[in-house]
Amino acid sequence: RYGESVEQRNNICLSCHKSGDRMHWLSSTNEAEDLACVSCHSIHQPNDVIERTTQTEVCFECHKDIRSQTFRASTHPIRENKVICSDCHNAHGSAGPSSLKQFTVNENCYSCHAEKRGPFLWEHYPASEDCTLCHRVHGSNHQALLNKPGPQLCQQCHADISAGGGRRHISNFLDFNDADRNRARFKVGMNCANCHSKIHGSNHPSGAALQR
Structure with missing residues (x-):
């Protein structure tokens, strides 16, 4: 709502959505960057960040350096949406490095390899x-x-x-x-x-x- 801070707007969402994958939000990189929930999520319409076919484009709006890496000669099939950001990362924060879903880089990789x-x-x-x-x-x-x-x-x-x-x-x-x-x-x-x-x-x- 107009005039409210990012923290105030996020607290409205967190009053319900504060468990599970969102339990590390208050210590996450995106929270530290003052990112609002609505920066990625649409409230009353289809949510692109949840759909596998559109999620990466939402993330790439900020992570343009990562987008450029996906055009290199050897990549994971990210642009083909066979691997998407949330397969490896939890954008709401995690106990691992770089918002990884697992505690270590290797444990994250082993989930596929x-x-x-x-x-x-x-x-x-x-x-x-x-x-x-x-x-x-x-x-x-x-x-x-x-x-x-x-x-x-x-x-x-x-x-x-x-x-x-x-x-x-x-x-x-x-x-x-x-x-x-x-x-x-x-x-x-x-x-x-x-x-x-x-x-x-x-x-x-x-x-x-x-x-x-």
């Missing part, structure tokens, strides 16, 4: 710690939503390999004077995952190097 959860006999600890150490979740110009292309991504942690740790690794594949031409296939499209394919973890008894 259950095969990556483990436990594995051989863990790849960055993968079990935080998916975003390697992946850019809304969109990336690298395959599989990666932050960087391989092997640069892996070399952020495995610096000993990039410095020449062993004849099997990347620094040797870059040596175009190498007489062993059997390894030339790695010089085009080279990627650590060409060999270490079980990058999220392995249950094979001989899978310590995540190769099987």
Whole structure:
């Protein structure tokens, strides 16, 4: 109503809608940004933010940086509405980071990518710690939503390999004077995952190097 503050208008809604998914509203990012309920919700007409086919467009009115990421080469199917914002986020606030529906990034991802959860006999600890150490979740110009292309991504942690740790690794594949031409296939499209394919973890008894 005219002349009322955002807090006063929101309190009218919260007098009924204050439980369930809205219990964290008072500590949410949107509340801190002084966002009114009616900024997203329509009161007496069809509610675009609830419908799967229209929700993302409502969110993108503010989150334009996220919208731009969905046009990158590798994305979740967000623009196709197969994955929508509320599949991962609770706009009314949550106990997790970035208004995620789960307590951690990984638990959020595992709700769809259950095969990556483990436990594995051989863990790849960055993968079990935080998916975003390697992946850019809304969109990336690298395959599989990666932050960087391989092997640069892996070399952020495995610096000993990039410095020449062993004849099997990347620094040797870059040596175009190498007489062993059997390894030339790695010089085009080279990627650590060409060999270490079980990058999220392995249950094979001989899978310590995540190769099987």
